[in-house]
Structures are given as C-alpha cells and as structure tokens.
Amino acid sequence: MQDRRFPHHLRLTKPGEFSAVFNQGKRGGDRQINVLCRPNGMLHARLGMVIAKKYLRRAIDRNRIKRQIRESFRHNKQTLRGFDMVVLLRSDIRNVSNSLLRDMLKSHWEKAIKICAK
RNA sequence: GAAGUCGGCCAGGCAAUCGCUGGGAGAGCAAUCUCCUGGAGGAAAGUCCGGACUCCAUAGGGCGGGAUGCCAGGUAACGCCUGGGCGAUGUGAGUCGACGGAAAGUGCCACAGAAAAUACACCGCCGAUGGCCGCAAGGCACAGGUAAGGGUGAAAUGGUGCGGUAAGAGCGCACCGCGUCGCUGGCAACAGUCGACGGCACGGAAAACCCCAUCCGGAGCAAGGCCAAAUAGGGAAGCAUUGGUGCGGCCCGCACUGCUUCCGGGUAGGCUGCUUGAGCCAGACAGCGAUGUCUGGCCCAGAGGAAUGAUUGCCCACGACAGAAUCCGGCUUAUCGGCCGACUUCCUUC
C-alpha cells in the first residue's frame, strides 16, 4: 500500500520558501499552467500553489482547481520526492474538466522532474 | 381538466476505497499514530442599510453634512417586516407605489405660440352706452367691452346644459368637480348619497435649490488584548512648548503627551478575540398579523496561503446559481427543477 497522505508539513507556507523556488527553480508546464521545480534536500516532496484572482474571479473555481492540484500531487508524490514544486496558474481554465486537468498535471509533474534533474 | 396568483419547504441519494480538518479519548520521550464524533448556503455573493462587539471620553455641546418621509404597530435597530389608508393596474385571486410641503422663499419650463404663470390678448367677436350722419331702418370711426371660437404646445387659469347679453363671461341657476369650516366614524392616515360657506382665489417640477419632522459621534476583528524576541532610549537636522496626537470638515470640550524628517539597525512568531447565539426544534397561550411570553429538549463549521475533496459502481425527476473568514437582522442580485398548502378565472359532467 502506497502512502498517499498529504499532511500539513508537505505544503509550502512561508514567503521565503516560495521565493526560493521562484528564484532557483526550473520552469516547466505549458501556457496554461506553469510548474516550477527545485531540489529541497529532503526525503519528501512539498507543494505550493499560486492561483491568481485575476484569472479565476469566483472563489468556487479557485477552490476546485486547488483541490484538483492537491489530489494530483497526493497521488504522484512518490515520484516527486526530494523536490519543492510550485504550480502557477497562467490562464482562465474554468471550463477544463477534472479528468482532463488530472492528465495535464500528471504529465507536467514528469516533465518538470526531467528538466530539474539535469 | 386547463391557465394563473400567493405563502412555505427541499437543493441529488446510497455504497466502497483513498484523503483534509475542529473536538474528545488512548498510545508514544517526541515526530506521529489509532478509535469515536462534527464539518458551507438559501443566497455563504453584492457590500446597499441596520445593530452587537472592541478602542477613542461614559459619546458630550454647536455649526456643517448625511439618511428617512401617508398612518399605526413590531423589533436590539433599520432604508426591514406586519396591518390599515390613498392612488394605479388586472375579469379575478392579487400585484405595484421615493406616497410630507409648490397660497416660506429663490430659480427653471427649450422649440412653437399673442401669452408659460403677474393675463399688459395675436387672429377674432361686439361696438349696446358716449360722438358724427340719417325722418327711420341703419351706417362710419374712435374710446371701450370680451375670453365664446381658431391656431401653438407636454402643459393655456373648472366641465356640461339652460338662462342671460351688443357680444360675452360663474354674471345667474341645475348637476358634476374643487377648496375651507363643522359634524359623524376611526388611536391615526383617511372616509362619509352628511351640513354650511366660497363662485373657483389652486399649472408642472421638490429624483432643482430648499422648508418641515424624525434619526445619525468616529473608526473598524489587519478592531482590540496577552506572551516572547528585537530596538534600547543611537546620530543629525528642523519645528514647537497659547504646540502635537486621539479626531473623520470646523469650533468648543475631554484625555494623553514633545513632535516630524533623514541616516543606521531590527522584528513582522505564537496565543487570544473565535463561536452559546437578539441560536435552533417542539408545544401551549396572547394577537387579524409581523411578533411576543412561558415550558421542555438540543449544541449545529471555525480554517489560518486558508479544511469540508477525489475516484468507481448503482438508482432517479440526469442535478441550477454558487464556497463561511468577527457575528447577527434585513434588502438586492443569480438560480435547473421538485414538493406541500390556500385562493382565483374559464371549460366539462352530475
């Protein structure tokens, strides 16, 4: 049985942790969603999210996207261990379905690690 | 049976698996783990009003400013709700209404029209009376009388009929309308085939300024409080001690106290406020009702970059608008549908 838990210490919370990833991380993903990645020297992965109100005006849309990202991270965190990840929303993806979003994120995780591992 | 009106309620359900989180219990030095239990809405939204709470004075006085605006009641309070009145609308059940004052004052009403609020009357009508001519009928010009008719405009100073007159006119009368006073009913707004008086003096607009009545101190949970750490009363310049700050426009008043700028350095961590409340459910009583009182029972989100989710299967009416951030009472806006109750109109049958 894989460990699929997502406790609170696997999240980026402080401004300093975010700026470290933004300054030193590698950038992947596509035009709609950027995925930034940086080695953190730990045995587990950590996740941060930037969901701007500019692209998703309604709170319920922002909540849905964040839940989907967390869910995808929870299922893929074994392959991401040792990295800090920041997901940066770049466009209005209100109309993208949950299943499509899940496929997009899974490929983004894998690509980001390949770029970052070089 | 069809169409419709009003009020209330619901907001996919069940199961399995993997997760997040508040509280309680247990294990462990600790990180953490296990079990039980709770976990978005009718609008959580817009932030348009009203409060509670906290600090400034206990929220004080005046000017200024703002809000409300038929009457009565409800409420912690309201711009909300209930009942009533008036007006509009619909066959009706019903629905809608910024619904005080224009004889306190100032200003406005384009164009057209004679005239837009003081009737100084354009085209007209008359010219009885007075003057002249004529025997007379009548004619002429002026003074003057007039608001019937025409035309303009969104709007033109009561309407219809009869009398009356030189022509006319509330000039007189009847009916309708209007105003003032009284009476009756009603707490009141207001109403009345009621009575008297007034011939009528009343254009619109107050979502123009304004007047009247009532209400409103300011800031907001990043309010405010506590703990820890750091700065440590550092250097320079300026202003002032009838000053500065709280305090939002000003004055008074009250409280505290030196203040501002630059240079240099440092912190922005934790706890609390934080959910038991004008609370919810049931029943009885008072009231037309909003609502209130009493009795019994219940505890029903509380995060902190921010939880309440995901996947799969089955069922059905195939699921709308949409996500708490100090908390309540409203209003407004968005919304796929479904259920219940009361009522109206039409059709059919008995």
Next chain:
RNA sequence: CGGGGCGUAGCGCAGCCUGGUAGCGCACCACCUUGGGGUGGUGGUGGUCGGAGGUUCAAAUCCUCUCGCCCCGA
C-alpha cells in the same frame, strides 16, 4: 475590511455639476493640388452615450439596481 475613479464614433478624449443641438483630434471615404505618391486644402460617412428600470413634456446628463475595468489605505 474600508475608500475612490472610469465606461461616449475604429482609437484617445470633451460634453454631465446647471436636463432640450451629442462635439474635438487622429483614422476612413470622395474631390482639388502633383507627372505619380506624401504633405496641404475642401467636403462627407460613422455613436444602442456599458446594461435595465424610474422621475420628467423631454435623460449621455437626475435617481435606483446591475455588469466590467483600474487605483488607493489598513
């Protein structure tokens, strides 16, 4: 949580306070000027005044609700 501003022709702006004609510049079209083009000159086309409702005889303008965009303070 609190406060402020904007929306008018394809673009950038006046007009709103104090209600009656929507105007200016660039752009566009036609003509003149030139051998041709540019420049210059003359004339012209083009606007549900963000949306809905109300007040008024009459609304871009006044009032209410609503949509979108931008900015500021804590």
